[in-house]
Amino acid sequence: MQVDLTGKTAVVTGAARGLGAAIVTRLAGAGATVWAFDIRQQLLTDLCDQLAVEDVTIKPMVVDIRDAAQVENAIDTVCGTSGTLDVLVNNAAVDVSKPIEHLEAAEADNVVTTNLLGPIHLCLSTYRRMIGQGGGHIVNILSTAANRTWTEAGPYAASKTGLRAFTHTLFKEAQRDCPGIGITGVIAGGMETPFITERFPDTDLSKLQDPGIVADTILYALSVPKGSVIGEVVIVPRVESSWP
Template sequence: MTCHADLSGRRALVTGAARGLGTSIARRLAQAGASVCLCDVRREGGEKLCAALTVEGHDARFIELDVCDAEAVAAAVQELEQDGWPLDILVNNAAIDVTKPIEHLTADEVGRVVTTNLLGPMYLCLAVYRRMVARGDGHIVNILSTASNRTWTEAGPYAASKTGLRAFTHTLFQEAQRDCLGVGVTGVIAGGMETPFIMERFPDADTSKLQHPDIVADAVLCALSVPATSSMPEVVVVPRNEPSWP
């Protein structure tokens, strides 16, 4: 799937941009003409990607940011505004998982997963959405998962966080319909991808049942290129033989 979006003059922030899907999304946005702010807790990977995009002629910057820190999130968005860099596009991609049966999980593990996957995107939406409404334009994309529709074992906190994010995304879409038709909100339900998120935890995973993250990144571009007369509140992108859908 290829989408030829023109994002020239648009400024985008992508969380979890230092590797995997986040890197694919950041690259696609930059290739479409957007200026991209890469956010991640992995400074080395984020700065390496930023340098590579800059060498390729794209406008990119990196911010070391832990989305779990609400104050840091608010400060980062405020600093971008003050630097003449108001956000037109927000992609909430950062996510983690702890693959354990519920009986073996710790409170800290549960808290970290839920805060990263659910509260983090909400913190960013709180900081960005009202500014988009005030300007009358913008688009928020939240990366969801098939776990927001169907659960499986050893993924309790992850499924709970992604299900919650899907509900939040649907609510935000409805409020944008009321508050400002110039602001788009899209949830992207992504199936299994051949990224470190999967391969580091499941090195023996059957890659024939996984999709390349560029496919999901293209879906993000398609959501961003929908004409103003239409909207794409949710899109599902899964491998043909996805085992966790529907």
């Protein structure tokens, strides 16, 4: 996608690898100053080193998005340093693949807090700032699980379904509060990332999509001219079994 984000500031969560790293790379390549949020310090360092070889510089920050105070402090730092926050991509997510019969409360709590409350924390801290500056764009990475679930995915499906509902509500409020703010939900199907391959090593990789395709879809959403907005988009492998 040919998108010029020169002079824009972006925050990407779950940025250290997989889809997050692909998004960071695409946004930085389009000219944005990208703040890469992740809880994993070493993976952030590895990403910075990798991108430095490609002459791409990002701003890494260790942030636990489950902690609302950490999120608020991190967004304060971004805005205080860069002046504005133009793009937020809520990508961070975790999963525990267990039957509900064997699921522990702490495991369910971690999934829902990371996948639902974490993005909400980011939106609460960012949206009011975007209203103040008169524009911006929030992209929430959803999942086919927000539309149709499967076994061993109870908390994950619940969190992504909840985030989809929150995204729809935020879209309606942005229409009312500030038409300059774009809200986009990206329903992404299976991707060839550690999120799948580490948990399911026997997965047929030919049935997964490159995370770069999903990152390009985000750039497409950001490229739409003022006056229009992509409220929700679905990007899945052609053989995706969980859609529709």
